[in-house]
Amino acid sequence: xxxxxxxRVLDLSRVLAGPYCTMMLADHGAEIIKVELPGTGxxxxxxxxxxxxxxxxxxxxxxxxxxxxxxxxxxxAKEVIKKLVAKSDVVVxxxxxGTMEKLKLGYDVLxxxxxxxxxxxxxxxxxxxxxxxxPAYDLVIQALSGFMSITGQENSIPTKAGPSIMDILTGIxxxxxxxxxxxxxxxxxxxxxxxxxxxxxGVAVLENALMRYTTTGEVPLRIGNRxxxxxxFESFKAKDDYFVIACGNDNLFFKMCEVLEREDIxxxxxxxxxxxxxxxxxxxxxxxxxxxxxxxVNEWVSIxxxxxxxxxxIITVDKLLDNPQLKARNMLLDMNHPxxxxxxxxxxxxxxxxxxxxxxxxxxxLGQHTEEVLKNILNIDDSMISYWKxxxxx
Amino acid sequence: xxxxxxxRVLDLSRVLAGPYCTMMLADHGAEIIKVELPGTGxxxxxxxxxxxxxxxxxxxxxxxxxxxxxxxxxxxAKEVIKKLVAKSDVVVxxxxxGTMEKLKLGYDVLxxxxxxxxxxxxxxxxxxxxxxxxPAYDLVIQALSGFMSITGQENSIPTKAGPSIMDILTGIxxxxxxxxxxxxxxxxxxxxxxxxxxxxxGVAVLENALMRYTTTGEVPLRIGNRxxxxxxFESFKAKDDYFVIACGNDNLFFKMCEVLEREDIxxxxxxxxxxxxxxxxxxxxxxxxxxxxxxxVNEWVSIxxxxxxxxxxIITVDKLLDNPQLKARNMLLDMNHPxxxxxxxxxxxxxxxxxxxxxxxxxxxLGQHTEEVLKNILNIDDSMISYWKxxxxx
Numbered sequence: 001x002x003x004x005x006x007x008r009v010l011d012l013s014r015v016l017a018g019p020y021c022t023m024m025l026a027d028h029g030a031e032i033i034k035v036e037l038p039g040t041g042x043x044x045x046x047x048x049x050x051x052x053x054x055x056x057x058x059x060x061x062x063x064x065x066x067x068x069x070x071x072x073x074x075x076x077a078k079e080v081i082k083k084l085v086a087k088s089d090v091v092v093x094x095x096x097x098g099t100m101e102k103l104k105l106g107y108d109v110l111x112x113x114x115x116x117x118x119x120x121x122x123x124x125x126x127x128x129x130x131x132x133x134x135p136a137y138d139l140v141i142q143a144l145s146g147f148m149s150i151t152g153q154e155n156s157i158p159t160k161a162g163p164s165i166m167d168i169l170t171g172i173x174x175x176x177x178x179x180x181x182x183x184x185x186x187x188x189x190x191x192x193x194x195x196x197x198x199x200x201x202g203v204a205v206l207e208n209a210l211m212r213y214t215t216t217g218e219v220p221l222r223i224g225n226r227x228x229x230x231x232x233f234e235s236f237k238a239k240d241d242y243f244v245i246a247c248g249n250d251n252l253f254f255k256m257c258e259v260l261e262r263e264d265i266x267x268x269x270x271x272x273x274x275x276x277x278x279x280x281x282x283x284x285x286x287x288x289x290x291x292x293x294x295x296x297v298n299e300w301v302s303i304x305x306x307x308x309x310x311x312x313x314i315i316t317v318d319k320l321l322d323n324p325q326l327k328a329r330n331m332l333l334d335m336n337h338p339x340x341x342x343x344x345x346x347x348x349x350x351x352x353x354x355x356x357x358x359x360x361x362x363x364x365x366l367g368q369h370t371e372e373v374l375k376n377i378l379n380i381d382d383s384m385i386s387y388w389k390x391x392x393x394x
Numbered sequence: 395x396x397x398x399x400x401x402r403v404l405d406l407s408r409v410l411a412g413p414y415c416t417m418m419l420a421d422h423g424a425e426i427i428k429v430e431l432p433g434t435g436x437x438x439x440x441x442x443x444x445x446x447x448x449x450x451x452x453x454x455x456x457x458x459x460x461x462x463x464x465x466x467x468x469x470x471a472k473e474v475i476k477k478l479v480a481k482s483d484v485v486v487x488x489x490x491x492g493t494m495e496k497l498k499l500g501y502d503v504l505x506x507x508x509x510x511x512x513x514x515x516x517x518x519x520x521x522x523x524x525x526x527x528x529p530a531y532d533l534v535i536q537a538l539s540g541f542m543s544i545t546g547q548e549n550s551i552p553t554k555a556g557p558s559i560m561d562i563l564t565g566i567x568x569x570x571x572x573x574x575x576x577x578x579x580x581x582x583x584x585x586x587x588x589x590x591x592x593x594x595x596g597v598a599v600l601e602n603a604l605m606r607y608t609t610t611g612e613v614p615l616r617i618g619n620r621x622x623x624x625x626x627f628e629s630f631k632a633k634d635d636y637f638v639i640a641c642g643n644d645n646l647f648f649k650m651c652e653v654l655e656r657e658d659i660x661x662x663x664x665x666x667x668x669x670x671x672x673x674x675x676x677x678x679x680x681x682x683x684x685x686x687x688x689x690x691v692n693e694w695v696s697i698x699x700x701x702x703x704x705x706x707x708i709i710t711v712d713k714l715l716d717n718p719q720l721k722a723r724n725m726l727l728d729m730n731h732p733x734x735x736x737x738x739x740x741x742x743x744x745x746x747x748x749x750x751x752x753x754x755x756x757x758x759x760l761g762q763h764t765e766e767v768l769k770n771i772l773n774i775d776d777s778m779i780s781y782w783k784x785x786x787x788x
Contacts, residue, residue, distance in 0.1 A: 129722030150556030162544030200743035246531035328523030349594035
C-alpha cells in the first residue's frame with residue numbers, strides 16, 4: 001500500500017507547477033485523472049526534448065497518471081467533470097484565477113456537488129488580492145519575488161535559477177497543502193480550498209534576505225557563491241575547474257589549514273573566528289585562491305574529503321548519472337515508455353519506510369484512459385462515448 | 395481549528411532545514427517542542443542579523459515553537475526524550491545520520507517506545523547509501539546536484555542560488571513527507587520513518603536538465619536568464635535598470651510587437667514561431683535590446699503590463715514591503731517579539747480556506763518552556779527540575 005492509495009484526483013492542470021504536484025500525488029499512490037484538451041492535450045506535450053515525436057519533458061512529470069480528453073467548453077464535458085468531482089477527493093488546477101468560474105466549474109459549484117472535495121489551485125499571484133488576474137511565468141516570479149536580485153556573481157546582472165524553481169516550489173507547496181488538507185479532512189470531515197501562489201512561494205524561500213533588510217536597512221544584493229556570514233563558504237578555481245568548500249565552523253577551518261599545511265593561516269589573528277574571517281575574507285580568499293590553483297578538482301576533493309572538510313566538485317548534469325549515492329537512493333530510475341523506450345526519470349525525494357512511493361506506470365498517451373475512466377467510474381456506455389467523440393466533446 | 399491542531403512534534407532539529415519544516419508544522423497548528431542545548435541553544439541563535447543580542451534569523455523560522463533545554467548526553471535527559479516520544483506524534487531531527495543511534499535514541503529505540511511515532515529526518519545525503527555519513531552544507535549540495543552548473547550568466551562561473559535553497563527545499567519536502575505519513579497513519583494506524591536528503595531534493599527540482607542530457611547527449615550549461623526553448627523569455631536593460639519579459643506563446647509575442655509599434659518584427663519570417671524565435675534569438679535580442687534601452691523600467695512595465703504581456707521589474711528585497719499583493723495575501727506579517735520588538739516575518743504560502751495556518755506566537759527564548767513542558771506533559775515536579783538544572787541536564 002502507498003500513502004495515498006484510494007485517493008482520486010481530478011487533475012485539470014497543465015505545463016509544470018500543477019503537473020509537478022500531481023506527479024508527487026501519483027508517486028505516493030493517488031489515482032490521477034488528467035483532463036486534457038482533445039487534439040493537442042497539455043501544452044507540455046510539445047516541449048523539447050522529444051524522442052519519436054514524444055516529449056521527454058512531459059513523460060517525466062506525468063508518469064503514473066491517467067489521461068482523458070474533455071473539451072471543457074462543451075456542456076456535456078462539464079457534466080462529466082461534475083460527475084467525476086462527485087467521485088473524487090481532490091481537484092487540482094493551475095488556470096489563471098477566474099477561468100474555472102467562467103467555465104461554470106468554480107469551487108463554489110464543485111463544493112456544492114461534493115462538500116468533501118479538496119480544491120487545490122496553483123497560480124501566479126493567488127486567488128485573492130489586487131494582482132489575482134495578472135499573467136505570470138516562472139521568470140516573472142523569479143524577478144518579482146526578490147530572488148533574482150540576490151542571485152548572481154558580484155559584478156553580474158540579476159540572475160535566475162537555472163530550473164523553473166518558482167513553478168516547482170509552487171508544485172511542492174501545493175502538494176504539501178493537499179496532504180495537510182487531507183489530514184484535516186480526516187478530523188473535520190470537510191473539504192476545502194487550497195490556494196498557493198507562485199509569488200507567495202518565492203517570498204517564503206528568501207531565507208534571511210528580508211530579515212536582513214528590515215533589521216539593518218541594507219538591501220541584500222548579489223554576492224556570488226559566498227555566504228553573507230560564514231567564511232570560507234565559497235567556490236574556488238583549481239588547476240582545471242571550479243569546486244566549493246564550506247567550512248561551517250572554526251574547527252573545520254582550522255582542520256582545513258592543517259590539511260593544507262598552512263599553520264601560518266591557521267594562526268593568523270585575522271582569521272581566528274568566523275566573524276573575523278568574514279570581515280577579512282578578501283585577504284583570506286587571495287591566500288586560498290593561490291593555494292587551490294596548484295592542484296586539480298579531483299585532487300582537492302579527495303584530500304579535503306578524507307579530512308572531513310565539506311568539499312564538492314561543481315557537477316554537470318551528465319555526471320549525476322554516475323553518482324553512487326543517487327543510485328543507492330533510487331533517485332535515477334529507468335522507465336520503459338511505449339514510444340520513447342528506456343528513459344531515465346527522477347525518483348521521489350520523500351522516502352517513506354512503510355508506505356513508500358514509487359513510479360507505477362509511464363506517462364499516458366493523450367486520451368489513453370478516456371474510455372476506461374468514463375466506463376468504469378461513471379458507467380457511461382459505448383454509444384455515448386462514440387457520439388461524444390464524433391462531436392468534439394472528447 | 396488549524397489543520398494540525400492536536401499534533402505534538404518533538405523537534406531536535408537545528409539551523410535551517412529541520413527548523414523550516416517545523417516552522418511550517420507550527421504555522422499549521424502543531425505543538426512544537428524544540429529541544430536545545432543548555433547554554434547556547436540552536437546554533438542559529440547566533441546568526442546575524444541581530445537586534446538587542448537576539449537573532450532575527452532565528453526569530454523568523456522559530457516562531458510559534460516552544461523551547462526546552464536538554465543536554466542529550468545526560469542519561470536523565472535521554473529519559474525525558476523517551477517520555478516525550480511516548481506522548482508525541484512526530485520526531486524531527488537533522489543531525490548527521492548515526493548521531494541519534496550514538497545517543498541511543500535512534501529510530502529503532504523510539505519506535506519501540508511509541509509504534510505510532512513518525513520519525514522524520516533531514517540530512518545531506520539520506521539515511522542510506524554509501525555517502526550517508528559525509529558532511530553537507532547547502533553550498534555543497536548546490537554544487538553536487540547539478541543546480542550550480544546550470545545557474546549563471548553565459549560567460550560566468552557556475553552560480554549558486556542566493557538563498558540556501560537546498561536547505562529550504564529539504565524543509566518543505568520533509569513537511570510534505572510528514573503530512574503524507576500523518577494521513578497514512580490515519581489509514582494504517584502505524585508510524586514510520588520519513589527520510590529526506592538534500593541531494594535527492596536538489597536532483598528532484600532540476601526540471602528538464604537531466605532529461606535534456608539523457609535524450610540529446612548535450613550537457614545543459616548556463617544560459618543566463620533566457621529559456622532553453624521559449625523566446626523571448628529574457629531579461630533586458632531599460633534606460634535605468636533591468637527587467638524581464640516572458641512571452642510564453644506566439645500571441646503574446648505578436649501582441650508585444652504591436653505594443654512596441656514594430657510591425658516589421660512581427661512580420662519577420664525569422665520570428666514567426668516560437669521555434670524560429672528560439673533558433674534566431676541572437677538577432678531578435680539585438681533588435682529588442684535596442685528598443686528597450688529607450689525607456690525606463692517603470693515605463694516599460696506599465697506599457698507592457700497594460701497590454702497583458704507578462705513583464706516585471708527585477709525587484710530588490712526592500713521593494714517587497716510595498717507589494718500590495720503580498721500585503722493582501724498576508725505574506726508580510728508584523729510580529730511583536732519581546733526583545734526584538736516589532737519585526738516583519740513571512741507568512742505561510744499554503745492558504746487553506748477552512749483550517750488556515752497563521753503565526754501563533756513569537757520565537758521562544760532559550761528554555762522558555764522547559765518547566766511548562768516538563769510539568770504539564772510529563773508531571774515532573776519542581777524539585778526534580780531544579781536538581782536537573784543544577785546538574786546540567788536542563
